Amino acid sequence: MTQETIKTKQDKRDRRIAAIGTAAVFVGLVAMYALLTDVTKALDPVLFPGWGVILPELGRSSGELFKGLYYSMRLLLPSLAAAILAGISVGLLVGMHPKAKLVLMPLFRALNPFPPTMLIPYAIAVLPSFWLSSAAIIFIGVFWPVLMSTLHGIAMLEPRWIDNARCLQLTGRKLIFRVILPGAMPQIFSGIGSGLIFSFILLTVAEMFGAKAGLGFFVQYYADFAEYGRVLGGILFMSTVVVLIMTVFDRIQRRVLHWTQKR
Amino acid sequence: MNDTPLIQLHNLGFSYAGEQTLHGIDLTVNESEFVAVIGPSGCGKSTLLRLASGLLMPSTGEVLVGGKPVTGPGLDRAMVFQDYSLFPWSNVTDNIVLALEQTHPALSKAERRQIAEEYLAMVGLAGSEKKLPGELSGGMRQRAAIARALAMNSPILLMDEPFGALDAITRARQQDMLLDIWQSGGSLKKTVLFVTHDVDEALILAGRVIVLGVRPGHIAADIAVDLPRPRSREKSVNSDRFRALRNRLLHELDLAVTRQLEAASEVREGSGI
Structure with a gap:
């Protein structure tokens, strides 16, 4: 057996043990909550319903939850895609033109930290539909981190890559897609990661404000009726969705950036 | 070998941030010549190569390639850097294919791939075609970089200490490989400008060695390496002529370094007053 296969085997075993550990902590937390609610009723049963309440509520609301998920995704995914595309494009355009960058960078720095949630009331007043105003807020929230990280990424390109590209006389699309973007x-991925996390916050905030559907609306709606079994069910459902999206993101990131681990 | 000048440096000078690194360089490299440039660190030998490549523009004088002034990098000059001629996000085949897209735009995708694989096999990298540069050892990476430069089929090869980061045994193997490939080129021999700080490397490979002096960088000596070709490391290294040339080169380098130290101490004394 070669050194390398021993290493990967050891690696695999370590990872399996870590996964078992993670699952154990998760089960422990679930059990602890059961102990505090279902078993001992130590917590207020109205505000903290036990699993015996939450799980049946989850089952009963599943139709509503999946409909909410559909509405949330219909808002989130196009806004995310548009913001990522726009952030990278503007980043490339500005980052590849030093003079434009000098002019615009101070403005970017000033606008970047502005909280898009401040714009929600105004967006609702200005834009014709709820979907459009929420989409605009999410767009702004994701656009800035992607733009700034693209600019950062271009500024951090190693001079030797640029030398290499110049020696091969790469220009235009080839220069962008074969050298600058990779x-x-x-x-860019770290910017998309921050943007993604921020987009979940903005999505739920926007939905709690003025929506008639979506997961944020579901939680807000049943909280108004003090149906905390459904509220907690909705929160759990939303967390699962977030975990799934982040897992997909991590997979894509690992695939695209797999060369960075081999340097 | 013929005597048609291919690379001409005329009264070349380069200053950066007020400091002159090269001054009054006059050098002509003929077609199919293998010229090594050697000198102590800080003599501007890498700058000289970057000026020839067009990555840098001279402060004074000019660089002519084939009689035409150089205004930037060109595909007629393939560059091999010390350890970074390949993009780390593409496998070695794709790196070569990208270069071939530039130099051979008329070829089909399959043909480019085939050429890339041929050259990788030529440098002993058959079986590693799909590897990322980061998955290869330093020596293998340099072989891939040389494969790329050769596949481009540029008449001129500019090599900036290509084996400088390798251990002694790997370096010797790479030198042998480059020597074999270059000598088997026949009448289609590339013109090579090869920067190194290794005296033996310069003598084993080159037909002519340029010694650069310092402060500012200038040509201190231009020595013909009259060892018979085709050469092999063994025959060269064990000949008396090699030893004589080696002593002469070391003497020239020693002079260059001594002058550098003298100049440095003069500056220090001067600034003390």
Whole structure:
């Protein structure tokens, strides 16, 4: 057996043990909640319903939850895609033109930290539909981190890659897609990651404000009726969705950036 | 070998941030010549190569390639850097294919791939075609970089300490490989400008060695390496002529370094007053 296969076997075993540990902690937390609610009723049963209440509520609401999920995704995914595309495009355009960058960078720095939630009331007043105003808020929230990280990624490109590209006389689309984008991808992905997390916050906030559907609306709606079994069910459902989206994101990131681990 | 000048440096000078790194360089490299440039660190030998490549523009004088002034990098000059001629996000085949897209735009995808694989096999990398540069050892990476430069089929090869980061045994193997490939080129021999800080490497490979002096960088000596070709490391290294050339080169380098130290101490004394 070679050194390498021993290493990967050891690696696999370590990872399996870690996964078992994670599952154990998760089961422990679930059991602890059961102990505090279902078993001992130590917590207020109205605000903290036990699993015996939450799970049947989850089952009963599943139709509503999946409909909410559909509405949330119909809002989230196009806004995310548009913001990522726009952030990278503007980043490339500005990052590849030093003069434009010098002019615009101070403005970007000033606008970047502005909280998009401040714009919600105004967006609702200005834009014709709830979907459009929420989409605009999510767009702004994701656009900035993607733009800034793209600019950062381009600024961090190693001079030797640029030398290499110049020696091969790469220009235009080839220069962008074969050198600049792949080279800046590690930073761009970290920007997309922050944007993604921020987008969940903005999505639920927007839905709690003025929506008639979606997962944020579901939680807000049943909280108004003090149906906390459904509220907790909705929160659990939403967390599962977030975990799934982040898992898909991590997979994509690992695939695209797999060269960074081999350097 | 013929005597048609291919690379001409005329009164070349380069300054950066007020400091002159090269001054009054006059050098002509003929077609199919293998010229090594050697000198102590800080003599501007890498700068010289970057000027020839067009990555840098001279402050004074000019670089002519085939009689035409160089205004930027060109595909007629393939560059091999010390350890970074390949993009780390593409496997070695794709790296070569990208270069071939530029130099051979008329070829089909399959043909480019085939050429890339041929050259990888030529440098002993058959079986590693799908590897990322980061998955290869330093020596293998440099072989892939040389494969790329050769596949481009540029008449000129510019090599900036290509084996400088390798251990002694790997370096010797790479030198032998480059020597074999270059000598088997026949009448289609590439013109090579090869920067190194290794005296033996310069003598084993080159037909002519340029010694650069320092402060500012200038040509201190231009020595013909009259060892018979085709050469092999063994025959060269064990010949008396090699030893004589080696002593002469070391002497020239020693002079260059001594002058550098003298110049440095003069500056220090001067600034003390």
